[in-house]
Amino acid sequence: MLHLENCKICGTLFTSNGMFDICPYCKKQDDEVFERIREYLEQYPNSNILEVALNLDISVRRIKRYLRECRLQIVEKDNTFLLCKKCGQSIQSGEYCDSCIDNLYHDYKVAYKGRIVPVKEKFHYLPFINR
């Protein structure tokens, strides 16, 4: 379904198909920056976050976003840069550690166990405001 949405980066209204929360212009730029990082890392493997940020003039925040989006990953299992949003443990990419993902999934399975039936009669009650 197409709908209007504000771009998360530049704030412009754009027609979204629900796949991205950034506008086509920012998406294109974003992909280009990511491509630069990818090429840099091919040329200079074992670069760290700071080296990539400084040499490509990219903000550390942006690199962190790519890590959260699972487009990049930190080599060190034990880092203090990317932490699980739930328990704070070191992770290499994404938003949550493996055990929190398991738990979240389990929580959803429990939460979605409520059974559903169609509503027989629908009362649509709008309170009157008397002035």
Ligand SMILES: [Zn+2]
């Ligand atoms: Zn934008």
Ligand SMILES: [Zn+2]
């Ligand atoms: Zn966790």
